[in-house]
Amino acid sequence: MKQWFGKATVLGTATAVALSALAGSAFANPYEKYKGTTIVVSWPALSHFKAAETLVEEFTEETGIEVEIDALQYLKLRDRQILEMSKDEGEYDIVSWVVMWKGEYVSKGLLTPLSQFFTNGALVDPEYDINDIADAYLQNGGVVGGTKGYMPGKSGALYGVPFGAETSILAYRKDVFEELGLEPPETYDELIAAAQMIKDKKGMGALTSRGKTGHQVTAAWLLHLAPLGGKIFDDQWNPVINSPEAVKAAEVLRTISNTGPTGIPSYGFSEMSAAFLQGDAAMYIDSLKIAAMSRNPKLSKVDGKVGFALHPVGSRCGSETGGFAMGIPANSLNKEAAFLFAQYMTSKAGDKRMVELGGDPVRISTLNNPEFVKQFPEYPVVAEQLPCADPDWRPLIPEWNELNIDVLGQALTKVITTDDPIQPIMDEANEKARAIMEREGYYAWAKYRQ
Amino acid sequence: MAEETDIAVPKPRPGGRTLTPYFFVLPAAIVMIAGLMYPVADAFYLSFFDWKIGTKFAKADNVGFDNYIRLLSDPDVRESIWVTFRFGFWTILIEMVIGVSLALLLEKPIRGASIFRTIFILPLMVSPVVVGLIWRYLFDARVGWINYYLGFIGIEPQVWLGDAELAFFAIVFTDIWQWTPFIFIIVIAGLQALPSEVLEASRIDGANWWQQIFLVKLPMIRSILLIALLMRLIDVFRAMEVMYILTGGGPGRATELLSLHIYNRAFDAQLLGYASAISVLLILIVFILSLGILVVGNPMKDKSDI
Structure with missing residues (x-):
């Protein structure tokens, strides 16, 4: 009896070691650490974002990160977001802003610079390929602090990624x-x-x-x-x-x-x-x-x-250049999970999926996708238009x-x-x-x- | 008056005033202070600052009387006040005339009077936002019914909400549609409460229909008319939902009533301190107007000895 007990202990220990070894290699799944976290997303009740709801469900299924969406009429969005972001601890983990608001948000210190996530190898998907995102969209929606504060430039920093952007x-x-x-x-x-x-x-x-x-x-x-x-x-x-x-x-x-x-x-x-x-x-x-x-x-x-x-x-x-970009409030309590969300939604696969769901792409590779080009006659026009998009049009x-x-x-x-x-x-x-x-x-x- | 009746009037206690009455008005006073005085005082305080939403108020610049100085020389504010007065003049004048006429017509028990009364007060029950939407679509230049039916009598489609004069007409028209019933209800209630002896006496004295209206009925409901006028006047300065939806104040500032102007300045242009200063001006205007009307004809005057 005693002998059996001992064996069981050994077995138990071995299992525990094996499990902890597995846990140690949990970085094999970068989402594992944030499983069960709930992030709250504030975005407008517009068609692109309605279409995105399916992709959000797929995100939760794949990663185990729960997402609560607070969709508001877009004219109400800014007041609500500013109110939430000026608290000590905010409800929102992701906010989508109209590109016009980015300067205000950053000058008031309401957003988190994305550099702190893009420098974290455990978070960044090596296949994310930020260069594939249309430059005009990225500059106009996400970069703040460059020339005149809102244009590309050396003093600029990235605060958001375009999602639902347009020209x-x-x-x-x-x-x-x-x-x-x-x-x-x-x-x-x-x-x-x-x-x-x-x-x-x-x-x-x-x-x-x-x-x-x-x-x-x-x-x-x-x-x-x-x-x-x-x-x-x-x-x-x-x-x-x-x-x-x-x-x-x-x-x-x-x-x-x-x-x-x-x-x-x-x-x-x-x-x-x-x-x-x-x-x-x-x-x-x-x-x-x-x-x-x-x-x-x-x-x-x-x-x-x-x-x-x-x-x-x-x-x-x-x-x-207009539409929306999304980023992470400075007072969010789940910034890393929020980053994973933003990355997922704007990844190559996510961008493609958004088009299938009826949304608008932000990536050049999606705009040039031969299947989509056949389906959407405007895509080649948009791809050709984007290099002309003027970040200083207002x-x-x-x-x-x-x-x-x-x-x-x-x-x-x-x-x-x-x-x-x-x-x-x-x-x-x-x-x-x-x-x-x-x-x-x-x-x-x-x-x-x- | 009280001395002539038999109703017992509590005599003040010998030796001074009693606190009991104050005790009874205390709850109302607390609600007033919390719900009304505090926000007004806060707006007044805010009007001395340049504060932007989303920043800590402690960091806001105290600009002293800058907002008020700016206010005095701001042509946009002046224009908006002028629009409000014009709007108030036309709407109240027409509403009073139509509302009182309707009440006089429907005061007698004619067949179906209750149906008419119900129909007439319907607009009053519709939420202002819905009123705004209904009329926005009716006035729509491209698909609106008004242009559609005007087309039958050969009138070119008009840009109702995009032309300064037409848009002003549109908001006046909409306001009349919505608020005439209010005058109607109040006046008809007053008319029905008139003692029939007086009317009978005037009839016996040979007063004709017109004389009865202008020399007997209307003077007797004078205080009610005044209250209705006062409430409409205050409403004019508070009105904003309908115009916000109908025109947003445009084109230009042609339909931007003062309250909508304050809203646009506060939340669109993000000038909260300045908008507060304009709000203080608004309160002042309404206060003076109300006081003026009360002084001219205090509806409570006859009853001051109760």
Whole structure:
């Protein structure tokens, strides 16, 4: 009896040793350590993120890390996230931000630099290949602190990875263009000529556009500002929204509003895309989301009639960079598990899976995937557009909210709802912008040097 | 008045005042202080700071009276106040006229009066957000019913919510649609409480229908009309949900009522301290207006000796 007991002990010990050896090699599965952890993800209730829910379930199945999703209407997202991230210990482990908010988040010290995870060999998947992620997306959504604080540059650091990012392309009605013998416009001159011709000959709205007072009308103008060679600030933070290029962009916007579908001054994104999808406009220039929307029978009456082309070129090529990126709050309690989540969702396999689920890719390899190219005619256009995407198409500084909504949003409304000469409107806006920058101390260095 | 009736009025105790009345108003006073005075005081405090959401308040800059100085010379605030007054003038005027007329028409027991009354007060029961959405779609330039039906009588589609004058008309129209029933309800309740002897007497004295309305009925419900006016006036300064959804204040600032202006400044432009300063101005305006109305015709005046 005693002998048996001894044997059992030996056996037991051996098992324990073997088990602990296994445990010691638990790094064979990098997720093992975080099994049972629950992370909370804050992101918007938008189609890309709805599609991602399936991938999140697959993540939990594969890794054992539980994920709780807090999906909010995207306009509510920032207030909620800021509130949560300014606590000592926050609820959120992953936050998805609109690229516009990144500067604010970082300047307020709310995010964790991702370098501390990318230097951890136990966490980083060697096959992650960050270079495969479209550079414009990564720079625009994730890098903070470079030139001007929001552009690529040596002083920049990575705070997030793009997820649900987008750029602008041109969508047009193939049937209408064929009927009128038009080619999709490659330049802004061609665009304006086509717009006038479509309005005159076909009587339908030419190019749909946002136009509602506030950030919507500003977004519409910015789309044309970058390709026409304009900027909001020069290198010294002097506003240049009354430059010839900026005035030209406002003129273009006025023409678009006059030749477009009825009601542009009241359009937000949903109204303006609906005008195209329901057949009241022949062209669309904005987020690439239109491609997926045009194939959705619930939204679209024009499926199969839509062609895609590059955002027209003015004095240079330039498209918007927008959408979302995700990162880890500074007050998260499960940062490593959160990193594993972000890495999984944006990995090569994850990115491919997102497309299968109906989301938007962020990786060049996914955009070039031959199977997807066959299925999604816009992919080659997007892949070609991305090198043109301009990370400086709008300044992502904290003051931008006020400039965007209070200054430009008002001035541009005047541009599209009146016939007043444009230059004085933009001159006035420029003065207001300067006053704001002055108030916030941007010219302190210039004065000091004098 | 009380001395002439037989109702026993408790006489003040000899030797001074009693604390009992104060004890009874204490709960209400506590709720008022916690729910109303504190936030107002806090907003007042905040108006001296330049604070950004997401940063510790302790780090916020104390800017003294900067926000108020800026306020005085801010054309946008002035424009927004002007919009609010114009909005208040038109909506209250038209609502009073329609509401009182309807009440006078439906006061008599005509067939189906209760059905009409129910229908008339329906808009009042709809949540402001839903009202905003309903009218936004009705006024939609491309697919809205209003443009669709105007098309039948040969009127070109109008950009209702994207043209300064039309958008202002749209918010006034929507407000009238929603709030006329409020006046209607209050006035009809007042009319029905009128003593029939007085009306009978006026009839015997030979007053015609018009005279009855303008010389008897309306003067007798004067205090009720005043209360309705006062409440609508305060509402005008609080109104924001419908415009927020209908136009967002646009185009430009054409429909940006003061409360919506404060919201946009606080949460869109992220100027919380400045928005608080404008809020203080808002409270001041409403306070003065309310006081003015109370002084002109205090509805409690006749009863002050109770």
